[in-house]
Each structure stands twice: as C-alpha cells, then as structure tokens.
Amino acid sequence: MKITFLGHASLLIETADKKLIVDPFISANEKAKHIDLASLKADYVLLTHAHQDHILDAETLAKNNGAKIISNYEIVTHYGAKGLGGHPMNHGGKWDFDFGRLHYVNAIHSSSFPDGSYGGNPGGFILQSEGKNIYIAGDTALNYNMKIWGEQFDFDLVILPMGDNFTMGYEEAAVATQWLRCKKAMGVHFDTFGYIEIDHEAAIKCFKNKRIELLLLNIGEQISL
Ligand code: NI
Numbered sequence: 001m002k003i004t005f006l007g008h009a010s011l012l013i014e015t016a017d018k019k020l021i022v023d024p025f026i027s028a029n030e031k032a033k034h035i036d037l038a039s040l041k042a043d044y045v046l047l048t049h050a051h052q053d054h055i056l057d058a059e060t061l062a063k064n065n066g067a068k069i070i071s072n073y074e075i076v077t078h079y080g081a082k083g084l085g086g087h088p089m090n091h092g093g094k095w096d097f098d099f100g101r102l103h104y105v106n107a108i109h110s111s112s113f114p115d116g117s118y119g120g121n122p123g124g125f126i127l128q129s130e131g132k133n134i135y136i137a138g139d140t141a142l143n144y145n146m147k148i149w150g151e152q153f154d155f156d157l158v159i160l161p162m163g164d165n166f167t168m169g170y171e172e173a174a175v176a177t178q179w180l181r182c183k184k185a186m187g188v189h190f191d192t193f194g195y196i197e198i199d200h201e202a203a204i205k206c207f208k209n210k211r212i213e214l215l216l217l218n219i220g221e222q223i224s225l
Pocket residue numbers: 049051109110139
C-alpha cells in the first residue's frame with residue numbers, strides 16, 4: 001500500500017488496484033500549488049467531516065473520476081442531492097469494500113458545512129487492507145477511545161492531526177500514538193496556516209522520547225507500507 005501526503009489533511013492511499021483520496025483540500029492550499037487536482041485519480045473520496053479544509057475538492061474529484069464518496073450519513077446525503085454517488089456510514093460501523101474493510105469511528109471535533117448547515121458528527125477511519133491496519137483520525141482531540149482501538153487493532157500506522165489550536169497538538173498526538181499501541185505516526189493538519197504551525201524538530205523529538213517514529217512528509221511525498 002502506498003500513501004501520498006497531498007497537504008493539510010489530504011491523502012492519496014493506493015492499494016493494488018484502488019485509489020482512495022482522503023479529505024481533499026488542494027486547490028486553495030497555497031503550499032500545495034504543485035499538486036495538480038485535475039490529474040488526481042480516485043475510485044473513492046473519504047471525508048472525515050464537513051469542514052471546508054477537508055471537503056473543498058471532494059465534488060471536483062468525485063465528478064472528474066466518477067468516484068464514490070464515503071463519509072457519515074449527512075455528508076453523503078448532501079452530495080447525493082448534487083447527484084454524486086456515495087456510501088453512508090456512522091460511528092462504530094464497518095463495511096467491506098473492494099479495497100478492504102473500513103470502520104467509521106468517532107472524533108472529538110465539530111462538523112458543519114461551509115454554509116453553516118449540519119454536517120453530521122465528525123469522525124475518523126480505520127482502514128484494514130492488504131494485511132495492514134491504519135488509523136486516519138480526522139480532526140480530533142486526544143480521547144480515551146483511542147485506547148480501546150489500540151486494544152482492538154494492531155496498527156501499522158496512525159495518521160494524526162498535530163497542528164494544535166483546532167485539533168490536538170503534537171504532544172497529545174504522541175500520547176494518542178501510545179494509546180493506539182503504534183510505533184509509527186504520520187502528522188497531518190500542521191503548517192497550512194498561521195494557527196497550526198509547528199516546530200518539526202521539537203515534534204519529532206517528542207515522539208522519539210516515547211520511542212515512536214514520527215513522519216512529517218513534504219507535500220507530494222509518498223511512503224510504502
Ligand atoms: Ni475540522
């Protein structure tokens with residue numbers, strides 16, 4: 001499985017034959033100008049919640065590729081009204097897709113659409129595919145559910161927000177990684193704008209002190225699992 005960081009909390013996840021894009025916020029990200037939205041391919045678009053910095057390019061990607069939107073019931077219904085296909089989920093539920101098993105889990109955050117309308121409850125995803133288990137937290141605070149998921153799943157990678165202010169910061173993300181019983185974390189939701197700038201060296205050191213590897217990828221950089 002390959003994971004490419006597309007900036008902010010946006011990811012491209014590639015399994016052997018499917019492409020998943022998570023929380024696309026590319027066209028308005030000054031730091032992701034070198035990512036060409038029009039050339040991105042996707043079979044599915046996964047949305048953790050309805051905030052603008054997570055859904056901005058979802059409609060374009062879904063239309064360009066005929067991709068299915070996977071999110072909570074309210075978000076999928078919102079895009080369904082625009083003629084886009086989707087698969088609705090809610091907290092605690094799982095479904096076997098053609099790319100693997102996906103669980104939609106709760107997050108501590110909010111989830112309104114840019115116009116203020118209701119975007120359901122915010123969430124994250126646990127992806128089980130090709131023998132790997134990955135937690136994609138979405139925007140969230142540190143919370144004790146992570147401890148339960150750490151008992152329930154054997155994680156190969158956890159993808160956590162760590163820019164602070166709107167989500168947990170890197171100190172809390174390091175604790176989250178311990179609670180999730182994982183040895184490798186990837187940071188998202190940092191440096192995009194002023195409120196969420198972080199000191200990379202301090203963050204990496206904070207994780208290293210807990211014997212956890214922290215990946216802070218450059219935008220466009222890819223890792224293999
Ligand atoms: Ni948010």
